Amino acid sequence: MEPDRTGGTMKKLAGADGPVGLYVHVPFCERKCAYCDFYSLENHGGIDAFPDLITREIALYADDRDPARVRTLYYGGGTPSVLSVDQLRVLQDAFRHSFRIEPDAEITIEVNPGTVDPASLAAYRSLGFNRLSIGVQSFDPGALAFLGRIHSADDARRCIRDARDAGFANLSIDLIYAVPGQTDASWYATLDEAIALRPEHISAYSLIVEEDTPLYVQVREGNVTPHTDPREAALYEGTMARLSAAGYDHYEVSNYARPGCRSRHNSSYWDHAPYLGFGPSAHSFVASSAEGPALRWSNVRSLQGWSGMIEKGERPVSQEEVLSGQEVFDEGIFLGLRANGLDRARVERLSGIRFTGRQHQTLADLVGAGLAVEEEGRFRLTPAGFVICDEICARLLVP
Amino acid sequence: MDHIRNFCIIAHIDHGKSTIADRLLERTGTITAREMKFNQVLDDMDLEQERGITIKLHAIQMQYRAKNSEMYTLNLIDTPGHVDFSYEVSRSLAACEGALLVVDASQGVEAQTISNLYLAIDAGLEIIPVINKIDLPSAMVESVKHQIKDLIGCKDEDILLASAKADLGIEDILEAVVKRIHPPQGDPEAPLRALIFDSVFDVYRGSIVYLRVVDGTLREGDKIMFFHHGRSFEAEEVGCLEMKRTRTGSITAGGVGYLIAGIKDVHDTKVGDTITSAVRPAPAPLPGYKDVKPMVFSGMYPTNAEDFEDLRASIEKLQLNDSSLIYEPETSTALGFGFRCGFLGLLHMEIVQERLEREYNQNIINTVPNVEYRVTKTNGEVVLVDNPSYMPQLGVIEKVEEPFIRAQIIVPTEYVGNIMKLCTERRGVYKNTTYLDPTRVDLHYEMPLSEIIFDFYDKLKSTSRGYASFDYEFLDFRESDLVKLDILLNGESVDAFSTIVHRDKAHEWGKKLCVKLRKLIPRQMFEVAIQAAIGSKIVARETISAMRKNVLAKCYGGDISRKRKLLEKQKEGKKRMKQVGRVEIPQEAFLAVLSMEDE
Numbered sequence: 001m002e003p004d005r006t007g008g009t010m011k012k013l014a015g016a017d018g019p020v021g022l023y024v025h026v027p028f029c030e031r032k033c034a035y036c037d038f039y040s041l042e043n044h045g046g047i048d049a050f051p052d053l054i055t056r057e058i059a060l061y062a063d064d065r066d067p068a069r070v071r072t073l074y075y076g077g078g079t080p081s082v083l084s085v086d087q088l089r090v091l092q093d094a095f096r097h098s099f100r101i102e103p104d105a106e107i108t109i110e111v112n113p114g115t116v117d118p119a120s121l122a123a124y125r126s127l128g129f130n131r132l133s134i135g136v137q138s139f140d141p142g143a144l145a146f147l148g149r150i151h152s153a154d155d156a157r158r159c160i161r162d163a164r165d166a167g168f169a170n171l172s173i174d175l176i177y178a179v180p181g182q183t184d185a186s187w188y189a190t191l192d193e194a195i196a197l198r199p200e201h202i203s204a205y206s207l208i209v210e211e212d213t214p215l216y217v218q219v220r221e222g223n224v225t226p227h228t229d230p231r232e233a234a235l236y237e238g239t240m241a242r243l244s245a246a247g248y249d250h251y252e253v254s255n256y257a258r259p260g261c262r263s264r265h266n267s268s269y270w271d272h273a274p275y276l277g278f279g280p281s282a283h284s285f286v287a288s289s290a291e292g293p294a295l296r297w298s299n300v301r302s303l304q305g306w307s308g309m310i311e312k313g314e315r316p317v318s319q320e321e322v323l324s325g326q327e328v329f330d331e332g333i334f335l336g337l338r339a340n341g342l343d344r345a346r347v348e349r350l351s352g353i354r355f356t357g358r359q360h361q362t363l364a365d366l367v368g369a370g371l372a373v374e375e376e377g378r379f380r381l382t383p384a385g386f387v388i389c390d391e392i393c394a395r396l397l398v399p
Numbered sequence: 400m401d402h403i404r405n406f407c408i409i410a411h412i413d414h415g416k417s418t419i420a421d422r423l424l425e426r427t428g429t430i431t432a433r434e435m436k437f438n439q440v441l442d443d444m445d446l447e448q449e450r451g452i453t454i455k456l457h458a459i460q461m462q463y464r465a466k467n468s469e470m471y472t473l474n475l476i477d478t479p480g481h482v483d484f485s486y487e488v489s490r491s492l493a494a495c496e497g498a499l500l501v502v503d504a505s506q507g508v509e510a511q512t513i514s515n516l517y518l519a520i521d522a523g524l525e526i527i528p529v530i531n532k533i534d535l536p537s538a539m540v541e542s543v544k545h546q547i548k549d550l551i552g553c554k555d556e557d558i559l560l561a562s563a564k565a566d567l568g569i570e571d572i573l574e575a576v577v578k579r580i581h582p583p584q585g586d587p588e589a590p591l592r593a594l595i596f597d598s599v600f601d602v603y604r605g606s607i608v609y610l611r612v613v614d615g616t617l618r619e620g621d622k623i624m625f626f627h628h629g630r631s632f633e634a635e636e637v638g639c640l641e642m643k644r645t646r647t648g649s650i651t652a653g654g655v656g657y658l659i660a661g662i663k664d665v666h667d668t669k670v671g672d673t674i675t676s677a678v679r680p681a682p683a684p685l686p687g688y689k690d691v692k693p694m695v696f697s698g699m700y701p702t703n704a705e706d707f708e709d710l711r712a713s714i715e716k717l718q719l720n721d722s723s724l725i726y727e728p729e730t731s732t733a734l735g736f737g738f739r740c741g742f743l744g745l746l747h748m749e750i751v752q753e754r755l756e757r758e759y760n761q762n763i764i765n766t767v768p769n770v771e772y773r774v775t776k777t778n779g780e781v782v783l784v785d786n787p788s789y790m791p792q793l794g795v796i797e798k799v800e801e802p803f804i805r806a807q808i809i810v811p812t813e814y815v816g817n818i819m820k821l822c823t824e825r826r827g828v829y830k831n832t833t834y835l836d837p838t839r840v841d842l843h844y845e846m847p848l849s850e851i852i853f854d855f856y857d858k859l860k861s862t863s864r865g866y867a868s869f870d871y872e873f874l875d876f877r878e879s880d881l882v883k884l885d886i887l888l889n890g891e892s893v894d895a896f897s898t899i900v901h902r903d904k905a906h907e908w909g910k911k912l913c914v915k916l917r918k919l920i921p922r923q924m925f926e927v928a929i930q931a932a933i934g935s936k937i938v939a940r941e942t943i944s945a946m947r948k949n950v951l952a953k954c955y956g957g958d959i960s961r962k963r964k965l966l967e968k969q970k971e972g973k974k975r976m977k978q979v980g981r982v983e984i985p986q987e988a989f990l991a992v993l994s995m996e997d998e
Contacts, residue, residue, distance in 0.1 A: 205953055230947045277957055330963060335959065387950060395924065395973060
């Protein structure tokens with residue numbers, strides 16, 4: 001597809017002087033995990049050229065005379081911590097050169113506990129990173145082995161300690177539950193230990209069997225049996241209960257934060273705030289504005305294809321989608337319900353589409369059945385609602 | 400006129416009517432074997448070929464040089480084989496002087512054959528019995544001869560032996576048609592009288608009338624008049640029906656052919672009506688047919704509410720070629736806007752449904768079929784109820800009457816027990832048994848029509864390993880202890896599931912329906928209670944517990960499109976469901992009620 005409005009500068013795309021979020025996808029891992037379907041390579045042949053290519057990609061969007069303001073910057077992957085400190089410095093300099101990073105911007109890097117040490121963590125601090133997202137996944141050695149993680153539980157414990165020592169005041173821990181073979185007790189032990197470490201933020205995902213992963217093949221061939229729905233639902237409910245008892249605010253299907261510590265970057269995905277992604281397979285979004293309708297696009301999902309286009313001076317976009325009012329409306333519904341609550345007035349304003357009588361009725365029914373609560377004009381799912389979030393969203397999408 | 404023969408073929412399904420017709424067409428050179436693209440020419444609708452049944456009437460003209468060297472014009476008028484269409488049989492019979500009675504040598508005489516045969520005998524037709532498939536290893540020629548002699552009292556040598564597949568005995572059939580069937584009577588000089596035995600609609604030409612001229616001559620340019628409504632038209636085109644319409648300019652007394660007269664409305668060409676001359680009208684019309692009354696009713700709704708107008712247009716078009724279909728708009732709280740349709744029988748209903756789907760690309764939901772009830776209210780008022788939703792309240796009903804039929808079932812003796820058990824279950828009243836021969840009996844029952852429109856035929860076949868054959872005719876309305884059974888979902892009645900059943904069966908039916916719906920309605924956000932009720936009394940209950948889990952943990956980083964596409968797929972699935980109150984009902988649930996006995 002021929003890129004269209006992606007031809008504007010980021011500031012113009014964002015449609016206003018409002019700040020944007022930036023994401024950079026680092027498509028390298030020491031080893032691919034069995035369950036992961038994000039784009040990443042174990043072969044690091046392209047890693048040396050990577051910082052320079054990102055720099056050139058940034059230049060394709062930047063407006064040097066009037067740089068866009070940036071409120072969040074997020075390094076994800078893959079495993080961003082496989083980049084050397086020098087390589088990360090090149091990237092940080094490139095972003096600073098082309099954008100106006102706000103002083104209080106949230107700057108996050110995802111790290112694998114097996115690829116960092118006190119020295120690298122201290123260096124991240126000095127590069128301006130102020131938030132770490134640590135891929136702990138589990139403190140159960142059996143689960144770690146099943147998931148194909150390269151680090152041990154002790155590596156993870158040490159990483160969290162070292163991060164604090166390096167001065168990181170904003171830590172997030174990623175955890176995975178419903179791992180085949182794992183007992184409920186083992187999961188709750190992991191969760192309790194995570195809570196005891198007092199991170200500001202916890203992401204707890206149930207294991208999803210994605211196509212095109214080694215795990216998918218194992219399940220298909222009958223070597224691995226996923227959890228049953230009722231058991232997974234019970235684990236999810238137990239997880240929500242423990243985290244809220246520990247003072248974490250459940251602000252998205254799988255995300256929990258201490259007050260004031262939500263991921264500002266990820267929240268922009270769920271709030272229809274603009275973000276620009278760099279690197280292979282990265283996704284971008286700009287909201288509708290005087291410049292045009294809302295737009296989503298994604299980069300080429302191949303390091304070679306992506307770098308080839310950049311070398312030709314082209315934006316490495318493979319898919320672009322102009323959102324209709326209906327699509328903005330539908331997204332507004334499910335993103336709202338998955339995250340911070342559905343604000344009907346805001347969704348109507350963004351999309352230009354009104355809720356129907358049936359949709360109003362469904363929302364009222366949800367509240368009546370204890371699946372949602374209405375607070376300050378927003379409908380937020382209760383734990384019982386989150387367990388069947390997709391069902392609720394699909395039903396609410398029917399006009 | 401001496402050289403015209405008009406005849407039809409009476410046969411049970413699969414006994415070889417179409418194959419014999421094909422051979423006759425070949426032998427008379429009306430069509431060559433090479434031209435015979437399809438095996439069976441007469442059935443030209445796809446559906447007919449697939450189902451092996453003839454739905455609509457057709458007629459075809461052949462020229463045959465007999466052994467006496469003279470040329471004869473033979474008009475073969477086709478008859479439908481199924482009981483639903485027996486009224487069409489009487490139409491064809493009225494246009495003929497003779498009938499071939501075709502019986503399968505391995506199967507023997509069947510119920511429908513007998514009822515059609517009696518119609519033909521009543522109409523004064525010459526009957527030529529033909530035993531077909533005599534080359535089959537399982538042929539029981541002597542036994543079948545015996546059955547036929549018992550039925551029509553003919554002699555051994557009157558019965559022709561044939562095998563249409565092997566092309567045996569075809570010449571004998573043609574000779575018998577010429578020799579044994581009377582030439583048509585009628586006065587070519589008398590005022591025109593022509594009987595309409597069918598009509599089809601052509602978008603360019605209007606109504607095309609198939610007729611048999613009884614008296615006088617029909618010529619192009621004639622001013623003609625229809626007795627039924629008295630309106631006049633000019634005959635634009637007149638001809639005979641060969642492989643296609645062949646313009647001849649006129650048809651004289653005794654002849655069969657078609658007429659085009661710029662008639663825009665197919666209802667102006669009422670089947671059974673008489674056409675006469677507007678200039679020199681005949682004093683009286685020919686005897687017509689009984690008006691056809693629909694026996695089975697069902698709601699037809701578009702799957703998507705937006706398609707209502709489309710469905711209306713399609714039904715209108717379809718009705719142009721199927722005047723026995725009646726319909727009127729109705730609304731259902733569960734299904735929205737649709738039509739209540741009246742059919743001749745269950746097969747007719749299925750055919751209409753399939754034609755709407757295949758030929759008109761309509762997606763439709765059919766409600767449970769029902770018969771028409773005659774309800775006498777306590778204030779003496781009598782109402783006809785063809786939709787269970789409109790059944791008056793229990794308190795104001797004096798009595799309810801339902802249509803009864805006379806059922807005839809022919810079955811090998813070994814299955815008599817099974818069949819009698821089935822008939823008793825269906826509230827049948829036993830009348831009598833006749834032995835056709837030592838191995839086959841002819842059973843007579845009086846039964847409520849409502850008990851046979853529902854999979855009775857399938858049951859009959861399965862309990863007799865396919866050997867039983869069945870026919871019925873309407874008898875009268877009789878009082879029965881009938882109640883309306885409603886289905887409630889979370890306390891709200893779903894009108895499309897309401898049925899009228901005998902009180903003794905209401906419990907069992909309610910239980911079965913609840914169980915079936917529990918299996919068909921998916922788990923939802925909320926618990927769903929399914930209840931069956933008579934009036935305010937609950938007679939059965941099932942519960943669908945709330946959905947346990949449906950959420951994907953991650954939203955794929957910034958890839959919101961992927962999540963949206965997944966949810967939009969689910970949304971489309973939900974759009975196809977019908978919502979009653981807070982409960983989403985999949986379409987299969989409405990259809991599955993049609994096959995309640997499966998489990």
